[in-house]
Amino acid sequence: MGRLLVVGSVAFDTVRTPFGEATEVLGGSATYFSTAASFFTDVDLIAVVGEDFPDEYVTFLKSRGIDVSGLERRSGKTFRWRGEYTYQLNEAHTLDTQLNVLESFRPKIPDHYRTPDALFLGNIDPELQMDVLNQVERPRIVACDTMNFWIHGKRDALWKVLEKIDVLVINDGEARELGQDFSLVKVAKDVLARGPKYFIIKRGEYGVLMFHEKGVFGAPAFPLEMVKDPTGAGDTFAGGFMGHLSSTGDFSDAGLRRAIIFGSVMASFTVEGFSLDRLRPLEYQDIETRFRDFKRLTHFEDLS
């Protein structure tokens, strides 16, 4: 089992979906990511919270075996996000963002975090992502998320990060913005030519595509009877993906494909509840059961 370092946000989310709502619940990319990854590997967390962040949440993260030495507590309030979803569950509508302590966040890496086996650069300012990358010994695998805000506002800084990473994980809308082309295949060619060896495109309820030099892997999302809240699906996808890779150290094509499925499994659980509600009672056996269900979902016989 390797050590997986993640930097990202910890937040209070207020979310409304067609299936319910939740107010000031635990959220944030690093929270979702590290919780999902903790089922597979040892996770070191870097993030910032305010004075209002309850001890019970820290206790929860610790209970998942997550090292929270890098969870900085500063004076001020924790980052807050408020948003809603219509039946177009793939698209979150942000109603309000209060950066609070996140605004002046400068990730500081504790000494014992500096030799991770795997690193995930969550969706923060690409300059901060680069800063983190520069503070650690190059891990065996580095993945990165981003969003349209950075693609538009810090395009050059973002491309500098992308040149140094192994895996870019973004959604289809972001991919089209980044590549400035409608064809995901063309965008993938462009991205792969400029740095990352793997380019993962998340498509929400429609699944995921992973492009690499030798081809492409595609998996549908797991068909669910009840989706409650898509928030965190992409982050827990990345957490399952990187957690599995960190745990196995198997970066072969077969290993990466399996990691994609583990990521998809974690995302499928996440959306069945608000906040981390569905991940809290989860056991590793549940994950393996759904992995096998995924195999049954997608398997067909090749031509002889």
Added chain:
Amino acid sequence: MGRLLVVGSVAFDTVRTPFGEATEVLGGSATYFSTAASFFTDVDLIAVVGEDFPDEYVTFLKSRGIDVSGLERRSGKTFRWRGEYTYQLNEAHTLDTQLNVLESFRPKIPDHYRTPDALFLGNIDPELQMDVLNQVERPRIVACDTMNFWIHGKRDALWKVLEKIDVLVINDGEARELGQDFSLVKVAKDVLARGPKYFIIKRGEYGVLMFHEKGVFGAPAFPLEMVKDPTGAGDTFAGGFMGHLSSTGDFSDAGLRRAIIFGSVMASFTVEGFSLDRLRPLEYQDIETRFRDFKRLTHFEDLS
């Protein structure tokens, strides 16, 4: 090799997409379906055209081995459809529909069509679908397509058809309208309880789901560098699916999954050109090659 009977529309389409346009080109559900199916099996076509329908199109259908004894030519003009697509390629915007000879279409089944091995009831008035069903000996497999217009306007007649068929093939928007629920899993349970043994939900560029009593099969769409026109994708999907089943007679779960992939292969070729442009030069070997590409696209190792 079995005989596959299809009833549906033959049309002149005028289409604009972000990638080009085409004026009064050969289209229609039965045209796309029968052309796709003709790569796998013998096809008997029932449809109606007007006096303006060029002999060269009939010659083309014949050249694909399609029996056109049931292609009725009536006085008046051929059915015309005009539509456009934005970058939301999954959704066609109809600009104009001229039913013309389709308005008074009453399918008449030639005697030598009355014992098909497989039957596809294309998207026409459910009362006409029932009429066709009543004119033939019950084939080993019957599939049916429909659209929101009939789901709203002839709900009862449609359900009567669905009680008598084996496979319902519609898109996700139609599925939610039919089942009056957002959850495709819930809709599928409802549909399967009321008649069809298989319920196939087409999701355009996102692939396809097939629900049946014992579970669900999901496949992504083939990632393409260039999509030109989505028109006919769903019909050629159904053509490849039913063509393969008619050819093999293998209605096992494995057989149906393979048929889904053959359908997806045919749809992936169709959208690479306007009208039937990409299907015309196609050879069966191209189909097998893309089937194998599909296997590489979706394969991952199960847990031990």
